[in-house]
Amino acid sequence: MAFLTLLVACFSCVKDVDLDQANEIVLSPEAAVDLIFFDLVASEFTTVSGSGVTAKDETRLDFLDDDYIQNDLVRADFNFRFTNTFESPLNAIIRFLSPGNGVQHTVVVPIPQGSLEEPAVVDYTEIINEAQITRIRRSIKMSVEVTRHDPSAVAGSLQLASKGFFYFEFQ
Amino acid sequence: MMRILFVLFILTFSSGIMAQNKQLLYNFDDLPQSLLLNPGAETNFDMHIGLPFLSQIHLSAGSSGVNMYDIFREGEGSVNDRIRSSLHKLTRKDFFTVNQQLEIFSIGWRDRKRRYYTAGIYQEFDAFVYFPKDPAVLAYEGNKNYIGRNFDFSDAAFTAEVLNVFHLGFTNYYSEDFNYGFRGKIYSGIFNAHSVDNTGIFRTELSPEGPNLYRHYMSQVDILINTAGWDELTDSDATDRQLMASFLKKAFLGGNIGLGLDAGFTWYPSDQYRVTASLLDIGFMRQTKNVENYRYYGDYQTDGIELLFPGTREYWDEWEDNLDKNLKDETLTNSYTTWRPVKFNASIDFGFAENAEPCNCYRPMGRRRYFNHLGAQFFAVKRPRGLNYATTLYFDKTFNDNFRGKITYTADSYSFSNIGLLFSARLSNFNVYLAADNLLDYTNLVKAQNASVQLGVQLMFSRE
Numbered sequence: 288m289a290f291l292t293l294l295v296a297c298f299s300c301v302k303d304v305d306l307d308q309a310n311e312i313v314l315s316p317e318a319a320v321d322l323i324f325f326d327l328v329a330s331e332f333t334t335v336s337g338s339g340v341t342a343k344d345e346t347r348l349d350f351l352d353d354d355y356i357q358n359d360l361v362r363a364d365f366n367f368r369f370t371n372t373f374e375s376p377l378n379a380i381i382r383f384l385s386p387g388n389g390v391q392h393t394v395v396v397p398i399p400q401g402s403l404e405e406p407a408v409v410d411y412t413e414i415i416n417e418a419q420i421t422r423i424r425r426s427i428k429m430s431v432e433v434t435r436h437d438p439s440a441v442a443g444s445l446q447l448a449s450k451g452f453f454y455f456e457f458q
Numbered sequence: 459m460m461r462i463l464f465v466l467f468i469l470t471f472s473s474g475i476m477a478q479n480k481q482l483l484y485n486f487d488d489l490p491q492s493l494l495l496n497p498g499a500e501t502n503f504d505m506h507i508g509l510p511f512l513s514q515i516h517l518s519a520g521s522s523g524v525n526m527y528d529i530f531r532e533g534e535g536s537v538n539d540r541i542r543s544s545l546h547k548l549t550r551k552d553f554f555t556v557n558q559q560l561e562i563f564s565i566g567w568r569d570r571k572r573r574y575y576t577a578g579i580y581q582e583f584d585a586f587v588y589f590p591k592d593p594a595v596l597a598y599e600g601n602k603n604y605i606g607r608n609f610d611f612s613d614a615a616f617t618a619e620v621l622n623v624f625h626l627g628f629t630n631y632y633s634e635d636f637n638y639g640f641r642g643k644i645y646s647g648i649f650n651a652h653s654v655d656n657t658g659i660f661r662t663e664l665s666p667e668g669p670n671l672y673r674h675y676m677s678q679v680d681i682l683i684n685t686a687g688w689d690e691l692t693d694s695d696a697t698d699r700q701l702m703a704s705f706l707k708k709a710f711l712g713g714n715i716g717l718g719l720d721a722g723f724t725w726y727p728s729d730q731y732r733v734t735a736s737l738l739d740i741g742f743m744r745q746t747k748n749v750e751n752y753r754y755y756g757d758y759q760t761d762g763i764e765l766l767f768p769g770t771r772e773y774w775d776e777w778e779d780n781l782d783k784n785l786k787d788e789t790l791t792n793s794y795t796t797w798r799p800v801k802f803n804a805s806i807d808f809g810f811a812e813n814a815e816p817c818n819c820y821r822p823m824g825r826r827r828y829f830n831h832l833g834a835q836f837f838a839v840k841r842p843r844g845l846n847y848a849t850t851l852y853f854d855k856t857f858n859d860n861f862r863g864k865i866t867y868t869a870d871s872y873s874f875s876n877i878g879l880l881f882s883a884r885l886s887n888f889n890v891y892l893a894a895d896n897l898l899d900y901t902n903l904v905k906a907q908n909a910s911v912q913l914g915v916q917l918m919f920s921r922e
Contacts, residue, residue, distance in 0.1 A: 304530040304904045308537040315538075316600030319662060321762030324670040331767040344765040347774040368671065431765060449762070450671045452602055 314457035322348075322365070322449040327433060329373070329441035339375075340438045345384070345430035355455060357424050361417050362454040365394070369409040371401040372443035378434045379447075383426035392422040403443055478557050478584070478801055479837040480516070481850040481866050482880035482893035483912060485734060485805055488862050489882060489891055490566050490916065493576055495803060496736035497627045497639030498722035501566075501574055505919040508564030508578065513916040516559040520896075520908020522873075523552035523589060527904045545598055550613040552589040553841070558582065561914065562622075568921075574629040576641070581709070583620045584799065586841055590614040601662045605672070611658040611681055615842050617796070620687075621743070622646040622709045627720065634825060638723040645716035645743050645798070648708045649687035652745075652796050654842040656681045658755075670761040676785055680755040684794045686714055686745040716743030718798055729826040730809045732833075739798040746793040758784040800840045807833025813856070829856045846870070860884050868895065873907050890915045 323346060332340035350356065371377060376399055383392040394413045401407030415423055433445060484495045490506040491514050492499045508514070524544040529537065564578035592609040601609070627641030658679030665673040690696065690704055707713065718741020725733045758781060763773045809828030831854040838845045848870040856862045861883055868876040878895030892913045899906035 302902050302904070303532055304527055305532045306530055308530050311537050312541065313538055314598055316596075316598060317602035318600045319602040319605065319672065321670045321672045321674060321760065323763050323765055324761065325765040325767065326669070327767055333768075342767045344767045345771060346763050346765060349774050349778070366671070448670045453600075455600075 312458075314455070316455050316457075318451075318453045318455070320451050320453065322451050323429065323431070324448050325431070325446070327445040327447075329435075329443075332433070332435050332438070335438070336434070338378075339434045339436040341432060341434045343430065343432045345428055347428050349427065351423060351426050355457075356453075359455045359457050360420055360423065360453060361456045362420065363415045363423050364452040364454075365413045365415070366450050366452070367394070367396060367409075367411045367413075368448045369396065369398050369407075369411070370446040370448075371398050371407040371409070372403045373435060373437075373440050373445060374400055374402050374443065375435050375437035375440035376400045377436065377445060379445075380432045380434075382430045382432070383422060384428040384430055385425050386427050388428075389425075391426045392419070398445070400440075401443065478518075478555075478799065478839050479848045479850075479868070480893075480910075480912060481835055481837065481848070481852065481868055482864055482878050482895065484803055484835055484837075485732075485807065485831070485833065485852075486854065486862075486864060486880065486882070488856075488884070489889070490564065490576065490918070491561075491891075491912070491914065493566070493574070493627065493629065493639070494580075494625075494641075494720075495738065496722035496724070496734055497576075497641040497720045498629055498637050498724050498736065499639070499734065500637055500724050501568075501629070502920075503918045504568040504921045506564070506566045506916055508561055508914070508916040510563055511560060512914060513564045514559060514561035514580070514912060514914040516557070516910070516912045518558075518908070518910030519556040520906070520910075521552075521554050522907060523548040525905055525907055527902070530904070542598070545594060548589045548591060548594075550588060550591040550610075551843070552591075553586060553846075554589070555584075555586045557584050557910075564916070572631045574639075576627045576629075577625065579622060579624050581620070581622050583618075585616070585618040586799070587616040587618075588613065588843065596660065601660075604662070606661070606663045608659040608661050611656050611660070611679060614656050614681070615654045616651070617654065617799075617842065618649070618651045619743075619796070620648040620650075621716075622648065623718075624711070625720075635726040636723065637725075639721070641720035643718035643720065643739070643741060644711070645718060645741065646709055646711045647686060647714035647716065647743050647745065648705060649685075649691065650714070650743065650745055650796060651683065651685045651688065652794070653681070653683040665761065668761055669764065672761070674760050676756070676758045678757060679785065681753065682755075683752045684745065684749070684796075685751070686747065686749045689748055689750050714743055714745045714747050716796075716798070717741055722803075726825060730828065731806065732809065732831070733804075733806050735804040736802070738801040738803070740800055741798045743796050743798065744793065745796060749791050749793055751788075751790040751792050751794070753788045753790065754785065755788075756785040797840075802838045803835065805833055805835040807831045807852075807854075830854065864893075866895065876908075884918065887917050887919055888915070889918045 332342045334341040379396045381394040382390050396411045398409050399407045483491045486492045487500050487502045560581045562579040566576040568574045590613045592613045596609045624644040625641050629639035631637050659677050661675040662672050718739050720738045722736030763777050809831050811829040813827040813829050833852050835850040837848045850866050850868040852866040854864040864880040866878040877897050880893035882891040894911045896909045
């Protein structure tokens with residue numbers, strides 16, 4: 288019986304499996320994260336130009352430099368929701384900037400005139416696909432520039448809410 | 459690398475078996491190892507000396523939830539689909555466990571009053587990991603499709619330890635029908651990792667009333683991983699020689715120390731019926747040396763980064779400072795106490811086919827003896843979230859003075875097809891035994907949820 292047991296133990300086998308499939312395993316989590324938000328009023332438009340008055344700001348997004356972004360991010364969707372109660376059309380330019388302030392990617396969103404009673408809502412999604420993803424990997428900052436075309440329309444505000452969907456493939 | 463880690467994670471951190479259940483050795487009175495499972499067991503020899511490092515080699519491992527075949531089978535679907543499917547099939551109650559024991563030294567002898575004394579040293583590795591369901595889903599799929607759902611960090615719980623056990627025991631024959639025994643143990647800790655009772659949730663929810671589209675929560679987070687001996691293992695400056703010296707020092711009472719007790723009895727309501735029970739490893743270890751505790755705790759919620767036009771432009775630093783202020787990461791050196799996994803065995807069996815050979819008067823066997831025993835055994839082990847159980851039916855047959863075998867059928871929460879075999883041979887004073895369970899799965903190990911094996915050689919002596 289011991290011999291049989293030993294025989295079973297020695298000749299026990301591994302079959303009907305293909306361990307080479309380990310090379311095909313891909314972890315593909317999809318992260319949904321908040322990004323920037325603001326509530327921009329007329330007094331914050333401080334730069335005057337030919338096309339109106341402009342407000343600018345920027346923030347670092349240090350996580351863009353992390354390994355999981357640099358090595359494993361394959362797609363990013365950026366969703367921006369603008370709510371405009373200014374009685375003036377606006378133009379929003381969102382830029383992804385490198386550490387040296389080089390522009391890597393630009394998103395331009397025209398925003399129609401709204402009012403306090405009837406806000407204009409623009410829901411815009413920018414999809415950065417695999418072919419473009421290095422633009423995000425090279426970026427570390429996001430800047431926002433908003434131009435209000437009618438400087439005299441001071442009542443109201445422009446609100447932005449935003450989120451990102453980040454698609455990873457860990458191999 | 460990441461995917462290999464994840465597969466290991468799925469395969470190993472996924473669930474378990476009754477890895478410390480030695481149903482084949484329990485009640486097998488021809489082997490001294492049965493005394494390690496019940497210090498009140500009756501034994502059928504008068505002295506034993508284990509061959510150093512060879513008298514018991516025990517290995518067991520398994521997974522209750524998935525096996526290799528579930529992930530890597532040929533045909534139908536992709537491996538990634540099967541991982542995803544397994545991930546959702548597993549629950550936080552699934553667990554993985556590995557147990558290994560190696561008898562370094564073992565000796566026993568019977569005195570003139572029929573009491574049997576034992577002494578020895580064995581090394582043990584024991585690891586038990588619950589499947590961290592929510593953290594695993596978060597890592598594999600992310601939060602995008604789980605808006606509004608809590609990811610619960612309390613799913614993560616594990617224990618792992620390597621230790622040497624120094625033990626001294628005796629079995630006292632109180633009467634012809636009743637034996638009891640105790641074993642004192644000193645645990646000499648080599649390595650310990652312990653993380654149970656973690657709390658906290660991560661949640662992302664839509665925020666229609668808030669300033670941004672989502673709000674992320676980390677609530678009541680308190681994750682604590684206690685380790686003893688880990689810092690030395692990860693010390694890149696230590697040479698192999700230094701590591702080995704440290705290992706040996708800790709193995710032989712120079713590290714963290716604990717105390718434990720085994721107790722058990724055997725009762726014969728009649729010649730043919732035998733009732734036994736034992737409690738093993740009622741003990742603790744005090745982890746005071748080479749201790750590191752890693753703790754992550756706090757509460758935090760965020761809506762993202764608010765731009766103030768113009769602001770400080772240090773938004774990210776402010777956001778990160780706020781995060782670090784509310785979710786703290788600490789490495790401490792606080793001593794802690796761990797409890798050993800207490801094991802409980804109980805059995806009843808019926809003897810038949812009487813052995814009419816003259817009895818050995820030095821032993822407490824003044825009753826009829828039988829070649830065959832048919833019995834049932836119950837086993838339980840205490841784990842961080844409660845008891846795990848197994849029930850065994852067995853048939854134990856003595857073929858002659860030299861050969862004896864045992865066959866078991868074991869059922870637990872995860873498997874109803876566990877057949878085991880033990881065979882013990884004695885040639886003069888030399889004994890060899892081999893035991894293995896889950897034999898049905900040996901034809902294709904990748905389908906096995908679990909497997910274990912015990913084997914050993916020793917010298918055994920009987921007074922005539």
